[in-house]
Amino acid sequence: MPELPEVENVRAGLEMRLTGRTIEKVEVYWDNIIASPAIDEFCERLKGQQFERIERRGKFLLFFLTDVAILSHLRMEGKYQIVPHATPRTKHTHVIFHLDYEDDLRYLDVRKFGRLSLVEKSNIYQHPSLQKLGPEPTDEALSVYAMQQFLKSRTKSIKGVLLDQSMVAGLGNIYVDEVLFRAGIHPETPGKQVKYQQLEILREAIIKVMKEALQAGGTTIRTYANSFGDPGHYQDFLQVYGKKGKPCPNCHTPIQKIKVAGRGTHFCPHCQKLPQKAEGVTP
DNA sequence: AACGCTGCCTGTGGGC
DNA sequence: TGCCCACAGGCAGCGT
Numbered sequence: 623m624p625e626l627p628e629v630e631n632v633r634a635g636l637e638m639r640l641t642g643r644t645i646e647k648v649e650v651y652w653d654n655i656i657a658s659p660a661i662d663e664f665c666e667r668l669k670g671q672q673f674e675r676i677e678r679r680g681k682f683l684l685f686f687l688t689d690v691a692i693l694s695h696l697r698m699e700g701k702y703q704i705v706p707h708a709t710p711r712t713k714h715t716h717v718i719f720h721l722d723y724e725d726d727l728r729y730l731d732v733r734k735f736g737r738l739s740l741v742e743k744s745n746i747y748q749h750p751s752l753q754k755l756g757p758e759p760t761d762e763a764l765s766v767y768a769m770q771q772f773l774k775s776r777t778k779s780i781k782g783v784l785l786d787q788s789m790v791a792g793l794g795n796i797y798v799d800e801v802l803f804r805a806g807i808h809p810e811t812p813g814k815q816v817k818y819q820q821l822e823i824l825r826e827a828i829i830k831v832m833k834e835a836l837q838a839g840g841t842t843i844r845t846y847a848n849s850f851g852d853p854g855h856y857q858d859f860l861q862v863y864g865k866k867g868k869p870c871p872n873c874h875t876p877i878q879k880i881k882v883a884g885r886g887t888h889f890c891p892h893c894q895k896l897p898q899k900a901e902g903v904t905p
Numbered sequence: 906a907a908c909g910c911t912g913c914c915t916g917t918g919g920g921c
Numbered sequence: 922t923g924c925c926c927a928c929a930g931g932c933a934g935c936g937t
Contacts, residue, residue, distance in 0.1 A: 733914045
């Protein structure tokens with residue numbers, strides 16, 4: 623599943639290859655992929671538009687064209703590829719942007735969970751999906767103080783908080799398990815019970831893991847590939863995700879898999895303990 | 906305000 | 922071996 627490092631990799635590849643290219647025609651083969659506007663308007667307004675630049679915010683891709691912009695989320699299995707017009711369309715190809723010079727930009731998605739929206743360039747950052755996002759997981763944007771303020775009123779698990787994108791943007795199920803392991807925090811710890819000192823460690827872990835995964839070209843568990851079709855390599859550095867029953871890299875206790883916030887969750891029961899309640903202390 | 910549930914989807918793999 | 926069904930999961934939308 624593409625999370626921030628994978629999406630950033632896709633962004634860089636697409637920007638390199640699409641800048642200056644013109645869309646001649648758009649074909650949509652699965653209507654629900656287009657969140658808005660209506661299919662006809664989506665296709666019509668993109669005709670003749672030229673790619674200027676491609677940005678990323680959290681796990682969203684922002685394509686800036688001559689007059690309009692496209693907001694794109696890959697969700698679980700979305701992929702972009704650039705191929706010659708003549709390439710046969712596979713059954714998982716749902717949108718084809720016909721470009722100049724006999725090429726296509728194609729959107730593929732086995733699960734059909736991904737979404738594309740055509741939006742006005744001037745107010746793309748006012749889009750509700752982007753408004754909900756917390757800061758980027760970088761040294762400059764993410765502060766311990768803001769995390770502490772955010773968590774003050776949160777009773778739900780720290781894993782649930784990290785998945786919902788509003789405290790910090792870009793992490794998904796894999797990287798949440800990895801950063802909580804590195805910070806020594808049990809995934810079920812209620813948000814408000816994470817101590818300030820642990821938050822400092824968590825912030826560092828988030829920034830470090832995102833940076834390392836980006837440099838490794840992302841994580842390929844099943845199917846992820848960038849726009850060149852290349853897989854990532856960060857799966858070789860995962861410490862807990864997908865390691866159920868394997869020894870913890872720190873203490874050799876078997877990694878456990880449980881369900882937290884409705885998601886498969888991997889952690890070390892020895893290195894990641896729930897905070898103890900104050901009650902029950904003998905006088 | 907914060908939380909939890911449901912719908913969207915199809916390929917995979919565990920159980921029998 | 923082959924069939925069936927539960928499961929996987931990010932986000933939007935909605936109810937509480």
